[in-house]
Amino acid sequence: MALKKIQDCVIIGSGPAGYSAAIYASRADLNPILFEGTQPGGQLTTTTSIDNYLGFPVGIDGINFMQNCKKQAERYNTKIINQSVINVCLSNKNRGIHHIFFEKKCINSRGVIIATGSNPKLLGIQKEKKLIGLGISFCATCDGFFHKDKDVAVVGGGDTALSDTNYLSKICKKVYLIVRKNYFKASKILQSYILKKKNVKILFCSQITKIIGNNFLEGIKIFNHEKKTNITILVNGLFIAIGHIPNTEIFKNQLDLDNKGYIIVKKGSTITNKPGVFAAGDVQDPNYRQAITSAGTGCMAALDLEKYLIS
Numbered sequence: 001m002a003l004k005k006i007q008d009c010v011i012i013g014s015g016p017a018g019y020s021a022a023i024y025a026s027r028a029d030l031n032p033i034l035f036e037g038t039q040p041g042g043q044l045t046t047t048t049s050i051d052n053y054l055g056f057p058v059g060i061d062g063i064n065f066m067q068n069c070k071k072q073a074e075r076y077n078t079k080i081i082n083q084s085v086i087n088v089c090l091s092n093k094n095r096g097i098h099h100i101f102f103e104k105k106c107i108n109s110r111g112v113i114i115a116t117g118s119n120p121k122l123l124g125i126q127k128e129k130k131l132i133g134l135g136i137s138f139c140a141t142c143d144g145f146f147h148k149d150k151d152v153a154v155v156g157g158g159d160t161a162l163s164d165t166n167y168l169s170k171i172c173k174k175v176y177l178i179v180r181k182n183y184f185k186a187s188k189i190l191q192s193y194i195l196k197k198k199n200v201k202i203l204f205c206s207q208i209t210k211i212i213g214n215n216f217l218e219g220i221k222i223f224n225h226e227k228k229t230n231i232t233i234l235v236n237g238l239f240i241a242i243g244h245i246p247n248t249e250i251f252k253n254q255l256d257l258d259n260k261g262y263i264i265v266k267k268g269s270t271i272t273n274k275p276g277v278f279a280a281g282d283v284q285d286p287n288y289r290q291a292i293t294s295a296g297t298g299c300m301a302a303l304d305l306e307k308y309l310i311s
């Protein structure tokens with residue numbers, strides 16, 4: 001692959017944010033180079049059905065969706081490198097050159113778009129990974145509707161778990177909320193909302209010990225570590241809401257990150273604290289974490305970079 005000495009746009013990540021940035025940047029003649037990382041296509045490749053993305057009236061599976069995104073970026077000549085970026089050296093200077101390291105090589109670029117996403121935290125029990133997308137979910141707004149009028153369970157005691165519980169309580173018959181501690185970490189306002197819900201059963205001091213089902217989730221076993229009792233509940237939907245880990249390890253000490261490790265961007269933009277470096281998608285978004293918001297901020301990052309390069 002013949003490369004220019006100095007690039008205009010390097011994109012790190014191949015989820016919806018990375019590909020959206022690539023499509024906009026390539027159509028603006030920035031000749032982007034995109035690194036796929038260890039999960040080509042990103043988180044959506046682990047789901048069987050996307051039903052909330054605009055423009056797909058009968059939904060689409062995650063792998064096909066992301067393959068379409070890749071084809072669209074390739075149509076405009078985005079160069080795709082099937083490698084992970086192992087290190088970066090980001091310049092502090094306006095119009096400075098950033099260095100992106102992979103394998104034993106380095107690419108120099110005026111602009112960098114970071115779209116490395118995040119990973120949901122797992123419980124770490126057997127069958128959990130196998131049943132992701134087969135009853136186990138990390139996104140109530142994405143998958144809640146599949147469990148309309150059924151019983152489901154949510155794990156977690158923070159804001160996300162309680163927001164998910166609130167959302168699910170409106171569409172599902174019953175929601176079991178499994179909390180490890182004997183209190184919630186979530187905001188008081190969310191707690192007061194949930195405590196009033198008649199179809200939410202809160203199980204404090206509780207932990208899931210076993211996942212039941214081989215091809216699809218059938219139920220869970222829960223241990224109460226205060227009373228030392230076990231119960232089994234039969235649910236086809238389990239929403240794990242114990243947090244996400246943004247993929248920002250290689251940007252530590254180079255970019256401003258918040259206390260959870262998310263990249264901090266200037267409000268209403270994708271601008272980071274380094275000139276010419278932009279962040280899009282879940283890596284800078286602890287709140288929405290949706291494919292469509294990731295694609296939206298990917299577009300913003302390409303436009304922000306284009307503006308930076310001509311200013």
Ligand SMILES: Cc1cc2nc3c(=O)[nH]c(=O)nc-3n(C[C@H](O)[C@H](O)[C@H](O)COP(=O)(O)OP(=O)(O)OC[C@H]3O[C@@H](n4cnc5c(N)ncnc54)[C@H](O)[C@@H]3O)c2cc1C
Pocket residue numbers: 012013014015016017018035036037038039040041042043044046047049050051052053083084085086115116117118119120132133137138139142143247250280281282283289290291292294
């Ligand atoms: C099981 C599941 C189902 C979901 N279902 C839906 C749904 O139905 N609808 C919806 O809107 N959202 C859904 N989501 C959320 C959605 O997947 C995310 O919001 C979205 O994928 C975030 O996009 P992103 O581009 O920011 O990052 P990601 O999709 O997380 O992609 C990150 C990319 O960065 C790459 N990367 C990371 N580090 C490096 C590195 N060092 N070098 C190079 N590349 C790197 C990875 O390989 C990956 O390609 C779901 C999430 C999960 C886990």
